[in-house]
Structure formats: C-alpha cells, structure tokens
Amino acid sequence: MKNTNLKSNRITLRLIKPSDLAAIHLLHSLPKVDEFNTLGIPENIQETQAVIQSWIAEHELDEIKNYTFAIEHIQTKEFIGLFGLKLWNKKNRRGEVWYKIHPDYWRKGFATESVNLVLDFGFETLNLHRIQAGCAVDNIGSIKVLEKVGMIREGRGRQTLPLKNGWSDNFEYSILETDERKK
Numbered sequence: 001m002k003n004t005n006l007k008s009n010r011i012t013l014r015l016i017k018p019s020d021l022a023a024i025h026l027l028h029s030l031p032k033v034d035e036f037n038t039l040g041i042p043e044n045i046q047e048t049q050a051v052i053q054s055w056i057a058e059h060e061l062d063e064i065k066n067y068t069f070a071i072e073h074i075q076t077k078e079f080i081g082l083f084g085l086k087l088w089n090k091k092n093r094r095g096e097v098w099y100k101i102h103p104d105y106w107r108k109g110f111a112t113e114s115v116n117l118v119l120d121f122g123f124e125t126l127n128l129h130r131i132q133a134g135c136a137v138d139n140i141g142s143i144k145v146l147e148k149v150g151m152i153r154e155g156r157g158r159q160t161l162p163l164k165n166g167w168s169d170n171f172e173y174s175i176l177e178t179d180e181r182k183k
Contacts, residue, residue: 004059004067006117011110013069013083013117015059016052020070021045023079024052032103036139038162071101071114080105083114085122085131093129095122111145116183119149123177132174136161146173150182 006013016024025048027033034041042048055068065087071080081101088094097118101111122128133151135142147153151173159167175181 004069004121006069006121007074008113008117010074011080011113011117012072012074013114014072016055016068016070016082018052018056020079021049021052023070024048024082027079027081027100027102030103033100034164036136036142036161036163036168037100040164069114069118071099071110080110081114083118085118087126087128093127095126095128095131097122097131097133106141111141112148115145115149116181119175119181129177130174132172134160134170134172136163136168137171138168143171148182149175150180151175152179 004015022045025042025045028039028042028048028051031041039051042051052068055066058064058066058068067085067087069083069085071083072078073080079102081099084098086096086098088096097115099111099114101114119131122131133142133146134157135146137156152175154172154174157170157172160170161168
C-alpha cells in the first residue's frame with residue numbers, strides 16, 4: 001500500500017480505523033453537518049459502525065478504490081472530520097472527493113488544507129488526470145473551498161441530491177493535473 005498519511009503543518013489525514021467510531025458517529029449525528037449530505041443521520045451507533053466497517057474493508061484490498069481518511073489536528077490529535085477519495089477505473093485516471101468537517105472547525109481553513117493534501121496525493125502519488133467534486137448549490141462553504149483550491153465549476157445537475165429538506169441541484173467541479181493549483 002502506498003503511503004496514506006498525508007500531512008500539512010496543522011493536520012494529518014490518515015485512513016480511518018475502528019477506534020474512530022465514536023467521533024465519526026458524532027460527526028454524522030450533527031444536524032448542521034447533515035444539512036448538505038445524503039447519508040443522513042444514523043439511527044444508532046451500530047448503523048455508523050456498519051458504514052465505517054465497509055470503508056475500512058476497502059483499505060484492506062490490494063488495490064484501494066475508496067480512501068476514507070480521518071482528518072486529525074497534528075498538535076491536539078483531535079478529530080476534525082472525514083475526507084473521501086473514490087477512484088474510477090485505471091484507464092480514466094479519475095477520482096472524486098467528498099468531505100465532512102465538524103462545525104467547530106468550519107471557516108478555519110481545514111477543509112481547504114484537506115482538499116489540497118488529497119489533490120497532491122491524487123495527482124502526484126496516484127497519477128490521476130482529473131479529480132472532481134460535487135456539492136449542493138446552497139452549500140456556500142463547500143463552493144468557496146472548491147473554488148479556492150482551483151477547481152472549476154463545470155455544470156449543474158438538476159435535483160440529483162436527496163437531502164432531508166428535498167431534492168437539491170448539485171454543482172459539479174473538477175480540476176485537471178495540468179490546471180493551475182491554488183494553495
């Protein structure tokens with residue numbers, strides 16, 4: 001397995017492990033975090049455990065197709081959130097990112113740092129050509145993050161996200177290995 005600990009000055013992204021269950025369950029249970037996510041609030045910790053068990057199992061494969069990282073503060077070791085990178089087939093050299101940040105860490109640059117770390121990993125280590133992301137059209141925070149790192153808005157998918165308050169349109173973003181990156 002390739003090195004999957006990604007670090008900046010403030011954070012480490014590492015593959016999730018079973019001991020992250022309580023922190024992940026808390027994150028998934030927060031209504032603020034759930035507002036623009038399709039997973040929904042889990043009914044109980046067993047539901048969260050089933051979700052993360054499948055994510056952890058992905059990391060055991062010879063060829064990882066789905067990376068799920070815990071975002072951790074370097075100094076305090078506090079859990080900040082989750083970050084995912086889903087890979088398409090090798091021929092396409094494409095990946096898709098998603099993230100969930102605990103509200104205590106919103107508007108402090110942690111999402112932007114996390115995206116930049118995963119873009120570096122995707123382009124430099126995994127040799128991807130294209131990395132994409134989607135976000136609900138009302139998710140101003142994520143829109144700002146994706147545009148800040150240099151992703152380009154390519155389009156709008158009509159009513160593609162089943163959110164708790166109804167169907168939402170989705171902005172599609174991408175960045176290519178040849179595009180100018182903003183750090």
